[in-house]
Each structure stands twice: as C-alpha cells, then as structure tokens.
Amino acid sequence: AQKVTQAQTEISVVEKEDVTLDCVYETRDTTYYLFWYKQPPSGELVFLIRRNSFDEQNEISGRYSWNFQKSTSSFNFTITASQVVDSAVYFCALSKSGSARQLTFGSGTQLTVLP
Amino acid sequence: NAGVMQNPRHLVRRRGQEARLRCSPMKGHSHVYWYRQLPEEGLKFMVYLQKENIIDESGMPKERFSAEFPKEGPSILRIQQVVRGDSAAYFCASSPSADLGYGYTFGSGTRLTVV
Numbered sequence: 001a002q003k004v005t006q007a008q009t010e011i012s013v014v015e016k017e018d019v020t021l022d023c024v025y026e027t028r029d030t031t032y033y034l035f036w037y038k039q040p041p042s043g044e045l046v047f048l049i050r051r052n053s054f055d056e057q058n059e060i061s062g063r064y065s066w067n068f069q070k071s072t073s074s075f076n077f078t079i080t081a082s083q084v085v086d087s088a089v090y091f092c093a094l095s096k097s098g099s100a101r102q103l104t105f106g107s108g109t110q111l112t113v114l115p
Numbered sequence: 116n117a118g119v120m121q122n123p124r125h126l127v128r129r130r131g132q133e134a135r136l137r138c139s140p141m142k143g144h145s146h147v148y149w150y151r152q153l154p155e156e157g158l159k160f161m162v163y164l165q166k167e168n169i170i171d172e173s174g175m176p177k178e179r180f181s182a183e184f185p186k187e188g189p190s191i192l193r194i195q196q197v198v199r200g201d202s203a204a205y206f207c208a209s210s211p212s213a214d215l216g217y218g219y220t221f222g223s224g225t226r227l228t229v230v
Contacts, residue, residue: 037221045158045206045221091157101171101213102148105157 002027004094006106013082014114021077021109023092029053034068034075035093035103045091051075082113119144119209119222120189127228134194134201136225140209144220147190149182152204152224164190165213197229 003026013019025034036048049059051068059066063080079086089110093103120139128134140147145166150158163171164184175182179197184190194201206224 035219043204043226044223047220050219093158101146101163102160102174103150103158103219105150105159107157 002029002094002104004092004104004106006090006092006109008109009107010110010112012112012114015084016081018078018080019082019111019113021079021090021092021111023075023077023106025073025075025092025094027073027094033095035095036066036075036077037091037093038088039091039108040088048077048090079111082111084113084115087111087113119207119220121205121207121222121225123225124223125226125228127230128197129230130198131196134197134227134229136192136194136205136207136227137189138192138207138209138222139189140207141211141220144209144211146210146213147184148208148210148219149190149192150206150208152206154203158206161192194227197227199229202227202229 005024008022011019032053034051038046038048049066056068056070065078067076075092089108091108092106095103119141122137126134138147147164149161151161152158160174162169162175162182164182166184167186179195181193192205204224204226206221208219208221210219
C-alpha cells in the first residue's frame, strides 16, 4: 500500500521568509512518480512538479525548489522569499510509474503568508 | 489547447436528487480519472476510465455512484439519491497514456453541495 504524509497541517510565515513543506512517502515500488500541487483559495489544482524516482537531482524553478531524498523517502518543497500570493494548500502525491493510474495524495499543508 | 473542462463549477442538490458531473478531457487524452475531496481533506481516487471502459473503480462507493466515458462526449460521474455526506469537491483529471510520465492534468473541479 502507498501512503503520503504531510505532517504540517498549517504553516504561517511573514512575507519574504523562506518556508519548507515536508512530504514523506511510503511505497514498495521501485519506480514511481512524486508530484506537488497547489490549491489556491479559488479551489483549482495547479500542477507544480512531477519527479521520477530515478531522478534524485534537486530542482529549482524560480523561487521554488524541491529536495528529493530517496534514502529518507522524502520530497520536500521550499519556497524562497515567500509572497502573499503563495498562500494556498499544497499537496504532495505519489504514484507508481509505468502502468499506474492513480495518485495517492497527502492531506495537504495550508500555507499562509502574511504581509 | 483547452485544459480539462468540468461543469458545472458549482452544483446544489436536495437530498434524494441525482447529481451529474461532467468532464471533458484535454484534446488527445483518452484516460480519465475522478477524485473526491471532502472538506479539509486531500483528494481520494474514485475511478479510472478509458474510452467506453472502466479500468479501475476501487475507490468508488459501492452504491449510488457510477461513472461512464462514452465513445462520444464527456465523462459523467453520476450520484443517485444524494445525501449530505456527498457534499465535496469532485475533480477530474486526464492523461494521454496510462503512464503518468506523459502528464496528468486536473480540471477546476465541481463543488457539490447537498442541502
């Protein structure tokens, strides 16, 4: 069985602070995908990143960066110099690769960035 | 290229009525997935369909819920005799392949409220 744990239910930071959202996963599969999605107050799901389990390189996209550590089964997400528009619920998700069809989501982290 | 289109965006039903939620996948995508998000929770997989076939319905409640993806037209998630506990956001996603490495795009969701 697969499981995704986002232990931080809510985080509040002041604008321009850096913030890291934790994601720990469990899977017996040797190949899998990891995802991060953002859900702003408007409710839609915004895709942020997909990472294959074979690729352990960290990734940076603007103010966003992701740290994938297979040894600790973690895929953490850092926002640098946070902004009020970053306020949202962030979900980490996991799936098998290949013929997999469904994502297993964590319960989400509510990030509030205060001005 | 339009994204995944879901309608209606908001749906209000009285207890005992039927709810029909529609999902038009992205152009070229023949795989559709439905997820449910209960208040304050992450998304939970419900069903995976490929044109005219249900591939995996392991997340669907046994009664009152059904899904279809006809050869022509959108995918439909149907909830009969709705109850208050069905109030949730229902998201649809589509992909061009069963391999998630080729992309997995969510629609904006349908918010169902049962009164």
